[in-house]
Amino acid sequence: MTGQVVVATHGLTKRYGGVTAVDAVDLQVHAGDVYGFLGANGSGKTTTVRCLLGLVLATSGSIELLGRPMPASAASVLPRVGALVEGPAAYGHLSGRRNLVLHDASGRGERGPAGGGRRDRTARAQEVLELVGLGAVGKRPVRAYSLGMRQRLGLAAALLRRPDLLVLDEPTNGLDPQGIREIRGLLLALHAQGTTIFLSSHLLAEVEQVCTRIGLLDRGRLVLQEPLATLRAPTGRTVVVTPDPDLALTALDGQVEGRDGERLLVRVPDPAALNARLVEAGVRVAELGPERRTLEEVVEERTHARAGDEVPT
Numbered sequence: 001m002t003g004q005v006v007v008a009t010h011g012l013t014k015r016y017g018g019v020t021a022v023d024a025v026d027l028q029v030h031a032g033d034v035y036g037f038l039g040a041n042g043s044g045k046t047t048t049v050r051c052l053l054g055l056v057l058a059t060s061g062s063i064e065l066l067g068r069p070m071p072a073s074a075a076s077v078l079p080r081v082g083a084l085v086e087g088p089a090a091y092g093h094l095s096g097r098r099n100l101v102l103h104d105a106s107g108r109g110e111r112g113p114a115g116g117g118r119r120d121r122t123a124r125a126q127e128v129l130e131l132v133g134l135g136a137v138g139k140r141p142v143r144a145y146s147l148g149m150r151q152r153l154g155l156a157a158a159l160l161r162r163p164d165l166l167v168l169d170e171p172t173n174g175l176d177p178q179g180i181r182e183i184r185g186l187l188l189a190l191h192a193q194g195t196t197i198f199l200s201s202h203l204l205a206e207v208e209q210v211c212t213r214i215g216l217l218d219r220g221r222l223v224l225q226e227p228l229a230t231l232r233a234p235t236g237r238t239v240v241v242t243p244d245p246d247l248a249l250t251a252l253d254g255q256v257e258g259r260d261g262e263r264l265l266v267r268v269p270d271p272a273a274l275n276a277r278l279v280e281a282g283v284r285v286a287e288l289g290p291e292r293r294t295l296e297e298v299v300e301e302r303t304h305a306r307a308g309d310e311v312p313t
């Protein structure tokens with residue numbers, strides 16, 4: 001299954017009147033990915049997710065989910081997709097568990113573990129409640145739930161059918177750091193079990209910790225789509241922190257590209273070789289390692305790269 005394309009779009013475009021919310025986007029999500037779909041507010045993430053799930057119709061372009069065209073194959077594809085889009089809806093006067101049972105019963109198409117009678121549904125609901133950490137409060141009415149609990153209930157609903165693909169739009173919205181950590185752990189566990197995850201978010205640090213591949217939207221356009229490991233690969237420079245920066249500057253003769261107090265950026269790709277040279281020259285080294293860009297730096301660079309492109313209309 002790994003390597004198979006589970007989400008593919010070609011030239012996906014969505015216009016609302018004069019606003020192009022999504023602009024010729026070519027997405028590729030492979031089986032086994034945790035795909036981090038990044039972009040500032042209003043960049044078009046939610047619209048893209050809605051198009052993927054057949055909730056809005058694209059203006060042009062094509063979409064395939066799990067190898068089948070969307071929305072034409074929605075009836076057969078969607079039962080294999082778990083989705084959490086823009087804040088989960090639930091009946092406040094009913095318990096979390098009852099909401100899940102209703103959700104289960106109303107689902108389109110039945111597959112695998114889904115189906116069965118009321119007892120099966122209740123058991124399944126309890127199972128996913130426990131998975132998202134709501135096992136003990138499943139019988140309470142949802143109106144008594146905190147925002148974080150509601151978010152987790154939404155995630156539980158998305159997991160009911162043991163989906164092959166999980167599509168989550170800002171799943172940590174409104175959660176506190178503890179809640180964010182819990183969702184992160186859950187996503188990692190699901191990923192380890194083989195679920196492919198498409199996660200839209202504007203929280204770079206979160207995405208950096210769970211995702212294997214990154215797509216970045218900037219004003220409706222996909223300006224970056226690469227494995228995280230590639231983006232975070234060493235830049236070919238080495239960072240040195242030393243209490244003897246002047247001595248280091250002399251010893252490295254022209255290879256220092258930047259200096260910030262005791263921190264030097266050196267145009268040498270091999271930290272071990274550089275360390276040997278510094279020690280030999282009598283330079284004390286406090287820290288030394290390959291320079292890597294953070295996801296935040298990459299995103300800023302790609303987003304800014306287009307800032308000057310704007311043609312006034």
Ligand SMILES: Nc1ncnc2c1ncn2[C@@H]1O[C@H](COP(=O)(O)OP(=O)(O)OP(=O)(O)O)[C@@H](O)[C@H]1O
Nearest residue numbers: 016019020021039040041042043044045046047048
């Ligand atoms: N139903 C709609 N009618 C008109 N314009 C819309 C509609 N939905 C979205 N848009 C516009 O499309 C653009 C992209 O919005 P979208 O909600 O997809 O962005 P987003 O990246 O998900 O942002 P956020 O993180 O704020 O949800 C915005 O300019 C928005 O105003």
